[in-house]
Amino acid sequence: MLVEPTLIWSRTTPVSVIGNQGRWKCLTGDGVLHCRLPITDTLPLRAAPKVHAKERVSTASRRRRSACASEPTHQELTMTSVFLRATSATAMSLAVTLMPALTLSADLSQARAGIQSTVDKANALFHRSASAEEIAAALFEDDLMVTGEGEKGSYRNLKSFMGSLAAHTAAGPRCTLAIVDPIRSSGDLAVAFLAEHCTAAKAGEPEEDTRVMFAFRNGAHGWRVTMASFSIGKY
Structure with missing residues (x-):
């Protein structure tokens, strides 16, 4: 999970962020993940100006230097910008990676609902002693292949x-089909186990129980x- 980057300024750690991406090296302390980009991966930071020991500095001057020291340098801002762009790119990459999984989940849900609807129609026909032609029209494709x-x-x-x-079906309304999860689907094809009692x-x-495997096409x-295959027995 991406963490909102937070800059931490200090003399010993010129650039630190809380995050977990790219070449940033991370250490855990006090329950917080601190990450910093090694200085060897960047241009050298601007060296701090040397102050002559005998130089007299007024109180106002010291205050101005203190304020400037707390501000990020151009190099620090540049590295921060690089990190933020990298973090955004990583987030986009994560979204692209997750998109197929989300799409697959939606496709599977639609396949499950469509197959359940077909099975429900077939059961309704079984239970009212519909003809074999009616059942076939509701359940099977013309290019059906069966082995069992x-x-x-x-x-x-x-x-x-x-x-x-x-x-x-000649013996009357005595059989019921039930889907046995999970269903495997890809595009307009899906495979499901069903139990017929x-x-x-x-x-x-x-009484009779049959294990059935159906290949469905949308x-x-x-x-x-x-396509269908069946064998005698329960799951």
Whole structure:
């Protein structure tokens, strides 16, 4: 975290700041982080004028010299300006670095909401015993590919999968899909685990649980499944 730079003027430490950037060397004392730029990294500071031992200095003159000694030199101001520019650049760099992460977080949130909406529509269709065609239109892309436990091969498009989907929904409104976090997304593609729980098709038969992985694509009709894989069991 950047700390607002505070200049500290003294004879032993011509230029000191509180901060943590660039070539500034930092020491911790009394719970405060003190940083200073090594003099070897800068032009030499202006040497203090020598005063002859026998020179008589009036009280007013001493006061004027004391006031001047407390003011930053041109070299000190120059180094301060360099530090402030470096600090601003670092802040900008930090913002640019964080921007992709913030964008990614926003994209993931939108993907999560879109996928949840698609799953909710599919569940509503399952629960009212909708036809396989209605479910397919709400959930799957035309280029759907499916592979799963117990299948002899893979389905290479939605049309080839329709017979299996019709058989799966023929027993009535007994299955529900639920997203298992987290969702991974990038742009218009996202991958999610889902758990499908189906009540017994007939009295005395066991309930069924299936682990599903869906690859979603965000298109003209929202987030739809373009690839799927499933296996029997719970997460």
